[in-house]
Amino acid sequence: MKFFIDTANLDQIAEAKALGILDGATTNPSLMAKEGISGKQNIFDHYAKICAIVDGDVSAEVISTDLEGMKREAHELVEIAPNIVIKIPMIKDGVKALSYLTGEGIRTNCTLIFSLGQALLAAKAGASYISPFIGRIDDTTWDGISLIRDIAEMFAIQGYETEILAASIRNSNHIVQSAMAGADIVTCPLNPILGLLKHPLTDIGLEKFLADHKKANS
Ligand code: G3P
Numbered sequence: 001m002k003f004f005i006d007t008a009n010l011d012q013i014a015e016a017k018a019l020g021i022l023d024g025a026t027t028n029p030s031l032m033a034k035e036g037i038s039g040k041q042n043i044f045d046h047y048a049k050i051c052a053i054v055d056g057d058v059s060a061e062v063i064s065t066d067l068e069g070m071k072r073e074a075h076e077l078v079e080i081a082p083n084i085v086i087k088i089p090m091i092k093d094g095v096k097a098l099s100y101l102t103g104e105g106i107r108t109n110c111t112l113i114f115s116l117g118q119a120l121l122a123a124k125a126g127a128s129y130i131s132p133f134i135g136r137i138d139d140t141t142w143d144g145i146s147l148i149r150d151i152a153e154m155f156a157i158q159g160y161e162t163e164i165l166a167a168s169i170r171n172s173n174h175i176v177q178s179a180m181a182g183a184d185i186v187t188c189p190l191n192p193i194l195g196l197l198k199h200p201l202t203d204i205g206l207e208k209f210l211a212d213h214k215k216a217n218s
Helices: 008-018 031-032 042-051 067-077 092-103 114-126 133-138 144-158 172-181 191-193 200-216
Strands: 002-006 022-024 057-061 086-091 106-112 130-134 163-166 183-186
Touching: 002 008, 002 200, 008 042, 008 191, 042 057, 042 067, 042 191, 057 106, 067 086, 067 092, 086 172, 092 106, 092 114, 092 172, 114 130, 114 144, 130 144, 133 144, 133 172, 144 163, 144 191, 163 172, 172 183, 172 191
Parallel strands: 002 022, 002 183, 022 057, 057 086, 086 106, 106 130, 130 163, 163 183
Antiparallel strands: none
8 A cells, every 4th residue: 555645744745755655645725725825826836845855646636616627727737747646526527627637648636535426436537546535434423444445346346447545544543444445545644654653562672672782781
């Protein structure tokens, strides 16, 4: 499973890259706003900075909700860097845009996926990635991980190459469970990634190894 970081924060992106496990990044208008980035040129400049840090794909989201607007934005965004992937919302014109951009050879990530039907439609339209929102599904008292498992099964049966990008990850267990459910990629903030490496028995064990070494070598 590939690891993407879900943030527009350059320090966090650089820290994840320094871990040596970073395969890509995703952003959205809310994450850009959280970093105080506004205005078209500033947003484009910020995408360029992210693309310069990240070796893999970087999802940049359109803000238009009509086909022509999405096409125009997509053509502008792909000029920023070769690793830009266009993030398109799961709405009717979004499906048309997925189909059109796929035909143009432009890679896409269909976002705001909450059902098997939406996943199927996005894959049929040629999306390179689909982003089911695990945490937001859990918020509704349904089970986000079970959606990942079902989509993985459906894509395997149908032979779709669209990659399942588990998004709206809220904790380290979401990452592990996404891997077990068949996600191709997980995208999450830095903290759930760092949470994967923590275990008190590791700390206790290391402390004892170092203490024993010190005793034997003093
Ligand atoms: O990848 C989508 C993500 O940014 C949304 O996360 O926590 O707002 O549901 P959240």
